[in-house]
Amino acid sequence: MISLGRTAIRGEGTEQQEGEGLDIASLHDRYLQAVFTYVSCHVSDRSEAEDITAEVFAAALAALPRFRGDSGHYAWLLGIARRKIVDAARRRRRRRELLDTDLTGAERESLGLLLATDIGELPEEAVQHEEARQEMRKLLAGLPEAQREALLLQVVHDLSIREIAQVIGRSEAAANSLLQRARAAIYRHGRGYFLGDQP
């Protein structure tokens, strides 16, 4: 199970609906890993990621009585996390980017093949292979920050477009547009760049 968030919650066998009353204990039981993953994506320093995650839950605890339930707890927590990450970034000027951005030609080609070729089911070892992961990370890192964030929220954190819009503080239409542009960019850089012209 790679996807976090809701899927992971279901995986743990908790059936409580999003938006229902929740105490802080169950909040961190369920979402700690997902929030930590989200923060780790944005913060290279592990101990700082831990600090920010703890801050997120501290803030969540304080704000829990005011939680209106119009978004799920998960999107709400990620929204808090996002603000904390921005605060932390302001505090520490610019941090070193987690992901390198420059893809070599060979990497583009291999990613393009991984994305665009149908060989039945792409084997799990191909997906999990370190080189493939590196290439995908570089490709993601090459995206504008807002696009990357929206795409990761959708794919990794399994959020709906509405929830993504809440987390990143934009309209649903804007979130949708970010996602489309992110995909287009990935295909363009991966497949399109080397394979697009081929028959």
Place this chain on the structure above:
Amino acid sequence: MSDPMSEHERLIERLERARRAGAVASPEQQEENLRRLIRAAVPPAEVPESLRERVRALEAAPPTPARPRARRFLPGRPLGWTLAAAAVVAAIAAPVLQPRWVAAQALRRMAAAVTDARSAHQVFWRVSRDGRRVKFSETWYQGGRWRFTDTETGRVNVFASGKLWSYDPKTQRITVRRTSGPFGYNPSGFSLAAMARDYARWGWNSRIRVEGRTRVGGHPALQVVIERGGDSERELLLVDAESDLPISSQFQRETGGRWVTEGIAESRFNEPLPPALFKPSFPAGAKRDNWDALREQWRRRLGAGIARRRIARRLIVLRDLWVNPKGDVFLLYTASKTPGGVYGDWQVDLTDDRGVQYQEARGLEPHDFVTRPVHVEGSNLWPGFSFGGEKLKGKWWVPVTRQWPWQPRRFTLTFHVVPIDHPKLPTSPGGKTPGEAAYTVSGTFSRRVDRAGSTLVPPFMPFMFSQMDDRQIRREEAEARAAYFRQDPAQMYPGSRRQRRPPDLAKALASYYEIARMNEAQARKSGTGPYDPGLWTSIGRVLYRMGRREEARAAFERAIRESTHNDWSRQEPQQLLKGMNSVLAWTVGRPAPLVSGIDLNGKSHSVADYRGKVLLISLWNRFSHELPRIKALNDRYAGREFAVLGVCIDINRAELNQYVRAQNIPWPNLYDDKEYKSEVGARFGYSWDWTPLPRTLLVDREGIVRAIDLHGAALESAVARLMGGGGSAATSSARR
């Protein structure tokens, strides 16, 4: 032999083959591939157990009750040694900002706890000149609660649940007050990052730089310097590279070209501290004061006032009149001046029916210098009193002669006010222009006081911004007496209605030396200092006026040495010293300095060019000059061995050019656009502080200075003597 081709490369090759065979993924398949690849690239992060513990610990922290947000004010005082001490405290401080609601309080407290240290213990030592370490203060912090002790006075402060308890063993009193944090400025964290953020937020303009790396107890550490440009104080920190928390600090001062450590702080973090430390338990016999209740009592009392009257359209309300055992009179009042209005367009004079002379002291103008309430995030500065939108004002008078024992008397307070508080109208009562003078209306209050108070410090002082103690009161008294005897025209209020008397510089000096002795005693006690540049600047000014130039020079040099910051406290004596040197370069009977300058037409002129002629140097500006008389001299001796050289200390070249043309001034005028900081002026003995304009310098044919500052008829006759070939010209200086 192993296959050089990796598993990944084999897969790619396989994909390429499939692709060549036309196996292109459908859009759905592509999307699925994309999702799988992204998820694989961003796997779930493994949560360390320490983080789980930290988050679980959040559940246990109880919230505290909500309180209203308070207004805060920005102080205008410089950073001194005391603030350096506050900065130490800042280094281990955490945020306890005013909450709007319970949750915000909980959030901030916990956020602080998790982003920085959860507990801290810091000890601060003062290092005396002989290298002795004396424990100065000790601070503990845990979970938003504080305890700090002042080892010298034995004072203990405990901050918990939005309340600050202060216990003074000397008076056996405990003061309790509600506050947003234990300090004037409440730091947002313990780490270096928090420190940098806070300093920026408070506008302290400190520069924090990493000097190098080292190891402390096997751990990597950063060597950090905190300084402010030009200051002779700095802080050296050792910061744990991993936690970003300070391990130790040294407070240094530059003395005689080298840095001397005057304070040391050592910190320990995240060690459990006994909860009893943060309990406000003090000796049973101590009296308990509720600061908030007392402040409210004072607010009501001052709100009611003791006397009120209208003077023109201004309502003047006396709020409190109090006399201390030495006869100092403290007045609190409002004068229909909004908190935003800072310039006092009124003046208050005090007399009594015993004929005592009073001199106004500084220091009782609560928040006068704040143009509007300024909220500085993280600061917790005492808000002043205001009544109906008017800011409370204070005056403090010191009797020039000793009043011991103090006798009951009737005081007369005379208010001279500009009737309407309006920014466009003249502001100084009794000013020089007729308009201003006509605009002043006076009214008096008469109050009898039968008993003096028992303490030097007025009882309302705890609620004032200027938290003066006995020592400061005594210092200000001496300073006020010195000002009275000094009668320095530069220090006099321009519109002062008080009678001018001849100054008594010897008495002024004696008062200043009394302060110097007080400072020395304090320095002996504390082992550092004394640092009082303002005092030595004043002493230098008085000595200069007494003609004791070398002593004046030494006093200014001492003021520069004692100044800690590169602000006015250092710049003023520097400027005075520089000016003094300029002025003293021109001495009657000595050769004139062979200085030069560029005139308004760009032509260079040097004193040396005029050798063989009688040279009259006229320092002037458009507002202070004696053109007609100098023109007459110039005409009278035209074609003979006489020359005039002008030096302009003016503010505008274009207007000056126009003026010179309109007035048809025939002689060259040196000018350098530097206004009152004129460098060419300085070369010709001008100093903004020391030499009023116009000024004349008379140099004979041999290049010897024959007269300085002669004006009018005296100047004419001096020139006549020199032109007549007589060798004995005027050798004394005299004002017109």
